[in-house]
């Protein structure tokens with residue numbers, strides 16, 4: 001955990017997550033107002049195949065740690081504006097990152113969260129297939145986790 005995340009830890013819920021083998025780990029710091037965690041079942045073709053369920057918070061912070069970058073595949077498709085971080089060792093996709101205006105935004109896969117109560121998850125289904133690239137990036141910059149620190153060992 002870096003200093004920036006640690007400094008804010010006191011009044012935030014710190015949620016840990018990782019891929020199955022632990023190559024990609026993260027700490028998601030979210031405001032504690034309201035306990036429930038909004039979960040979005042992404043309707044894109046990739047996430048339908050994976051059963052991808054994500055959460056984010058525009059007030060949140062994300063600290064990502066990658067042990068072996070050569071075991072990470074950054075998969076893109078369609079508009080190629082988001083990178084799905086696929087662990088090559090275990091096949092799990094714990095995070096998705098979109099770079100907008102030289103800034104990183106992210107969502108995390110709720111199936112990879114560790115220290116949460118599953119009954120706090122509040123699920124909704126969305127499908128952004130018809131969106132223009134411009135409105136897609138605009139939406140991400142408003143709803144995804146805006147403070148992302150990516151640490152590669």
Ligand SMILES: [Zn+2]
Pocket residue numbers: 019020021022023024087088089090091092
């Ligand atoms: Zn893995």
